[in-house]
Amino acid sequence: MKKKFNVTGTCISSRHYMVDTSNKIDKIIDLVKNEEYFIINRPRQYGKTTTLFLLNNRLKKNEEYLPIKISFEGIGDLIFEKEDIFVKTFIEIISDSLLLEYEKLAAFLEEMGKEVTNFKDLSKVVTKFILKSEKKVVLMIDEVDKSSNNQMFLSFLGMLRNKYLLRNEGLDYTFHSVILAGVHDIKTLKIKMRPEEEQKYNSPWNIAADFDVDMSFSAKEIKTMLDDYVENKAVKLDKEYFSEKLYYYTSGYPFLVSKLCKIIDEKIMQEDSLIWHKEYMDLAVKGILRESNTNFDSLIKNIENNEELKILVKRIILDNDDIAYVADNPIINLGIIYGIFKNENSKVKINNRIYEQRIYNYMSSLVETTVSIGSYNQQSAYIKEDGILDIRKILIKFSEFMKHEYSQKREAFLEADGRLLFLAFISPIINGTGFAFKEVQGGDEKRFDIVITYNKKMYILELKRWRGEEYHKKGLIQLGEYLDQYSLSEGYLLVFDFRKANRESGKLEEVTVNIGDRDKKIMEVYC
Secondary structure: OOOEOOOOOOOOOOOEOOOOOHHHHHHHHHHHHOOOEEEEEOOOOOOHHHHHHHHHHHHHOOOOEEEEEEEOOOOOOHHHOOHHHHHHHHHHHHHHHHOOOOHHHHHHHHHHHOOOOOHHHHHHHHHHHHHHHOOEEEEEEEOHHHOOOOHHHHHHHHHHHHHHHHHHOOOOOOOOEEEEEEOOOHHHOEEOOOOOOOOEEOOOOOOOOOOOOOOOOOHHHHHHHHHHHHHHHOOEOOHHHHHHHHHHHHOOOHHHHHHHHHHHHHHHOOOOOOEOOOHHHHHHHHHHHHOOOHHHHHHHHHHHOOHHHHHHHHHHHHOOOOOEOOOOOHHHHHHHHOOOEEEEOOEEEEOOHHHHHHHHHHHHHHHHOOOOOOOOOOHHHHEOOOOOEOHHHHHHHHHHHHHHHOOOOHHHOOHHHHHHHHHHHHHHHHOOOEEEEEOOEOOOOOEOOEEEEEOOEEEEEEEEEOOOHHHHHHHHHHHHHHHHHOOOOEEEEEEEOOOOOOOOOOOEEEEEEEEOOEEEEEEEEEO
């Protein structure tokens, strides 16, 4: 079987190209050595299952430990209906997981499970099992989200908590370490103690240690996967360039890193050349943003299913609002849990540029399907004979569209609306050949609004609202500096002029700004 980049299920080194995460496993091992109980709560497709797989393999190599890795996925709902069913099924799952390597222990558990009917009985079985094993037993439970809001599961956690406390007092024997893996943090579960009560925070898992291991991939870690790939497949690529770019677009989100590599390897790279050209990176980003996958489906679903979260996402993406990161804020915390937000310098930011663009594209698509633009943006009208995009003509036509269609709506019009409208306007024009990216950061962390690539040519656009002459002059200098970073001589500025008097709507002007003794031409269009 040929190795490949994997984006579904557990990553296995003999089958898949993998990032070297041994330093992360080392940190988790330290928690296990300290007898900690903890939860690995990270978003979907963030490497939790693979991490447990690698941890399990590492622990197996140490004679001191007996690792037990199970999952609550696919066990059905019946187990959570009655206490006797839960405790018996739990023992059966543990027994089955031990059968191949610890047949005697498996048989011991199977025999003990016959008389178990409640959590008190289960507690005694766990104690006897630990004594029988004569090892440090580490219990790992994957996919706990399925049952985390179920009272039966919470009672199970309560039993583990009680045994943990008694163990520390020298009054009981129990699992050396317990690791739960899921999206949500069990420490702050909202549960109902009785059907008539309001939901409240009352988790039996408050014994858990903090899990501070960064499970995202750094550029250096991404390079280890490319090392594996190059060695295995003899592909030629600039590993430094691609590892940095992969991190740049994904912020190290494991699924996105592997998915972009998979797209380049399986859909873009020519098999007869086995070379990754640098332009493949942009093609892969363009490709992932066009496709549908379960990760993006969950992203949009989670935003749409929570109105407060949706409003906050819009504020961050469209209005560029600075929102302080406060972990106690339930909406911010929900966005972190779902992998939508990240904490960046104590500010709430969208997790990565791929997500930011995907959400932006989604929002602009909603505009495109509700606003009549069709008569203004026919693709053939804006492509020159040599295949070059006529960006000037696009801006002029967009100005006409704004004048005719939005002249009566300017009072309520926001700058963010203009960005969405413009992206909706150019989408059918560049679709298939071009690529528009919202607010890509430059090398010195400055930002510009939209970068368009079309037929291997780059266009940088600033979209600004008129806020006075001084602000306008600063904007021209800023755009000139952006152009200089990318060695471009020409840029474009779209100005939304909402003044009642002296309105410049329809005005077209070309200005020159000098940046480091280099002239930069900027075409200004007012609308």
